[in-house]
Amino acid sequence: MTIQTVTDAIRYVGVDDNTLALFENQYPVQPMGVSYNSYVILDEKIAVMDSVDARAAEEWLSNVARVLEGRSPDYLVVTHMEPDHSGSLMRLAQKYPEMKIVGNAKTFTMIKQFFGTGEFSEDRMLEVGERDTLSLGLHRLRFLLAPMVHWPEVMAAYEEEEKILFSADAFGRFGSLERTARAPWAPQARRYYYNIVGKYGAQVQALLKKISALEIKTICPLHGPMLTEDLGEYLRLYDLWSQWKPEKPEGILIAHASIHGNTAYASEALKSKLEGKGAQVTMCDLTATDLSYAVTSAFYCGKLVLACSTYDGD
CATH class of the missing domain: 3.60.15.10 (Ribonuclease Z/Hydroxyacylglutathione hydrolase-like)
Structure with missing residues (x-):
């Protein structure tokens, strides 16, 4: 340098x-x-x-x-x-x-x-x-x-x-x-x-x-x-x-982890419905996104949706 x-x-x-x-x-x-x-x-x-x-x-x-x-x-x-x-x-x-x-x-x-x-x-x-x-x-x-x-x-x-x-x-x-x-x-x-x-x-x-x-x-x-x-x-x-205050209070993060694609499909459907009501939505695929970016988006947005699959009965 x-x-x-x-x-x-x-x-x-x-x-x-x-x-x-x-x-x-x-x-x-x-x-x-x-x-x-x-x-x-x-x-x-x-x-x-x-x-x-x-x-x-x-x-x-x-x-x-x-x-x-x-x-x-x-x-x-x-x-x-x-x-x-x-x-x-x-x-x-x-x-x-x-x-x-x-x-x-x-x-x-x-x-x-x-x-x-x-x-x-x-x-x-x-x-x-x-x-x-x-x-x-x-x-x-x-x-x-x-x-x-x-x-x-x-x-x-x-x-x-x-x-x-x-x-x-x-x-x-x-x-x-x-x-x-x-x-x-x-x-x-x-x-x-x-x-x-x-x-x-x-x-x-x-x-x-x-x-x-x-x-x-x-x-x-x-x-x-x-x-x-x-x-x-x-x-x-x-x-x-x-102060852990969101920069985008009206923003919604949907973070999903899908095994066979169905949870991802449901997340996309939710995103579409929310945007239809005027919401600002950010999507995060936790199977492909590094956790540091996901954590950042979670604090940036005012609301958080976690969509996860059932696995082995849990």
Whole structure:
């Protein structure tokens, strides 16, 4: 992935993965791929914002080195420890032994669990808590803990000078930047949210409340594109999704699984009758549709019909 300029002082150094078939080994991401996002803030002190999956380590390390132009980073900020974001953490830490690791208490518990207790001396671990700040010079990061959005150690970082929210997995989307640059954000962001984050609506609401008082010009998530326009719409959708409210209250999803075709035929007949009364109906064949798409449609629509066959007397 080409290095991108976020602002004069901030660079995107993430990596596209167009070969991955199943994200988290369960969600299909072909042919769209996925991006592992990472950023570098260049100031008197330099902060690298998260690492990437181990399968993308070499390209990421090259991107970081190109942006640094011979300088060494002062900090690696870890907002999320899931392996697709921490998988290359040790590679950067070993390359730059003076660099400090920035995380919260739960971050460092996981680092020790993932990589061993002896990997970092205490003076390399900089622990931050709710609303703590880290000055880089002109830029300053303020940390907002976001536990269970969607892991217990997650936190967001707000850069106060340029009004940028580094949102961890929140506001993420399936799709590599190269292949989906012109694709609408919502369809794959919706599928990502409901299948990965959706269980934790109350925790997302808590994070939305924290950021509601902030002036945000750009959202930089760990997957998918940087968001710079229509931020109000992205925030509106996240608020709606995290309250489990349907985007299409009048919509009806008919999800069916048919053995010999009769249940499918009955579902089509029901669809026809409902549409005859003016209803908006979406059909989902559960024998052919990946579950992640079916789950997304179920939350998108206001009403749900499940049509299933009897089998062995049940």
